[in-house]
Amino acid sequence: MSTVFKKIIDKEIPADIVYEDDLSIAFRDINPVAPVHILIIPKKEIPMLSEMNQEDTNLVGHLLWVATKIAKNMDLKGFRVVINNGKEGGQHIFHLHVHLVSGRPLSWPPG
Numbered sequence: 790m791s792t793v794f795k796k797i798i799d800k801e802i803p804a805d806i807v808y809e810d811d812l813s814i815a816f817r818d819i820n821p822v823a824p825v826h827i828l829i830i831p832k833k834e835i836p837m838l839s840e841m842n843q844e845d846t847n848l849v850g851h852l853l854w855v856a857t858k859i860a861k862n863m864d865l866k867g868f869r870v871v872i873n874n875g876k877e878g879g880q881h882i883f884h885l886h887v888h889l890v891s892g893r894p895l896s897w898p899p900g
């Protein structure tokens with residue numbers, strides 16, 4: 790089932806897009822948890838990481854490459870990438886997405 794992220798891909802609703810290519814799109818989170826909080830998503834509708842197929846390996850790697858490209862372009866000193874998987878894993882939108890978080894000290898373990 791499609792989510793709000795599909796509407797962002799299709800430009801049916803606005804988003805602050807920071808990067809886009811044939812496979813992916815990245816935009817600022819509407820409710821940021823840090824000064825930099827960007828979501829990188831595949832244009833292919835994969836509900837969550839655990840539902841990726843082997844054929845998606847390059848695509849998921851691409852999302853991480855986009856995250857690092859954005860981090861370099863923004864000259865981020867340090868950053869964290871997070872993928873929440875499933876309701877119990879803190880996922881709310883069931884379209885695979887990588888959180889790129891930076892701009893404040895990041896403690897460990899996360900909540």
Ligand code: 5GP
Binds near residue numbers: 816879
């Ligand atoms: P999750 O909890 O599924 O890992 O993360 C979903 C993220 O999507 C949340 O951080 C939430 O703030 C963000 N989000 C939800 N709806 C929208 C939206 O319509 N636009 C944008 N830019 N971010 C959204």
